[in-house]
Amino acid sequence: MPFERHTAGALEYYTAPVIEMPHAFTTRLGGVSSGHLESLNLSIRRGDTEENVRENWNRLQKATGLHLEKAVYARQIHSNLVHVATSADAQAPWLEPRFECDGFVTNEPGLPVIIFMADCLPVLLCDKQNGVVAAVHCGWRSSVADILGNAVQKMRSLGAKPEAISAAIGPGIGKCCFEVGPEVVKAAESLLKADISDLVRKGEGDRAFLDLKSVNAKRLEQLGLDPKRIAVSDLCTMCHPDVFWSHRKTNGHRGVQAAIIEI
Numbered sequence: 001m002p003f004e005r006h007t008a009g010a011l012e013y014y015t016a017p018v019i020e021m022p023h024a025f026t027t028r029l030g031g032v033s034s035g036h037l038e039s040l041n042l043s044i045r046r047g048d049t050e051e052n053v054r055e056n057w058n059r060l061q062k063a064t065g066l067h068l069e070k071a072v073y074a075r076q077i078h079s080n081l082v083h084v085a086t087s088a089d090a091q092a093p094w095l096e097p098r099f100e101c102d103g104f105v106t107n108e109p110g111l112p113v114i115i116f117m118a119d120c121l122p123v124l125l126c127d128k129q130n131g132v133v134a135a136v137h138c139g140w141r142s143s144v145a146d147i148l149g150n151a152v153q154k155m156r157s158l159g160a161k162p163e164a165i166s167a168a169i170g171p172g173i174g175k176c177c178f179e180v181g182p183e184v185v186k187a188a189e190s191l192l193k194a195d196i197s198d199l200v201r202k203g204e205g206d207r208a209f210l211d212l213k214s215v216n217a218k219r220l221e222q223l224g225l226d227p228k229r230i231a232v233s234d235l236c237t238m239c240h241p242d243v244f245w246s247h248r249k250t251n252g253h254r255g256v257q258a259a260i261i262e263i
């Protein structure tokens, strides 16, 4: 099932119809930030002003209808740590984060959980039937440390059932651009305990191009999700620097987009 692109004035974001709860994958378009943060930068931690970041969140709230006055989000550390979020954890999303982790799970209605990215893969999970959602930041380090395994386990602890969970792997660096060393391929292989030669294209010397989106999709299948309920965006952040921030394309001079979900 393809992702859907939405526009509200200059602001653009994506949703995945497989996710049956309010959610969004943002782009860099439609905000007020300038310079290398032009324009919908959503983090106070990239050198932006609080005023700009707050206005960007306000615009996103108007465009999406998500309840973004208060949300749960973290300083992300490429770990496999997933936190079960409650309303006591929430604060305005333009403030300094209160947590250090790379994923959130919640079963509280009206509580958006957010992860930030600029090449790393955003993964949103949703069990509508049992009322549990998750947002997970899947760079390669978190992916091979099985952050998705932790997220699904924490969803189960709140009553979710793997066969009832839908997943969307949003815009992020694609197999066209994600060049890695052999240690990353090896780590992905150990995660899946399977031959992944179909997900690897040879690069120069010992370098390779890894299809990290498919690695994560396979992991979700191993965790019990129905492959028909896993949507994967074919949009590559590095191939589309006009629409998305890419850490690799900009050598780190960039803002961040976000993936958000709430019940």
Ligand SMILES: [Zn+2]
Pocket: 173, 174, 175, 176, 177, 178, 236, 237, 238, 239
């Ligand atoms: Zn690409």
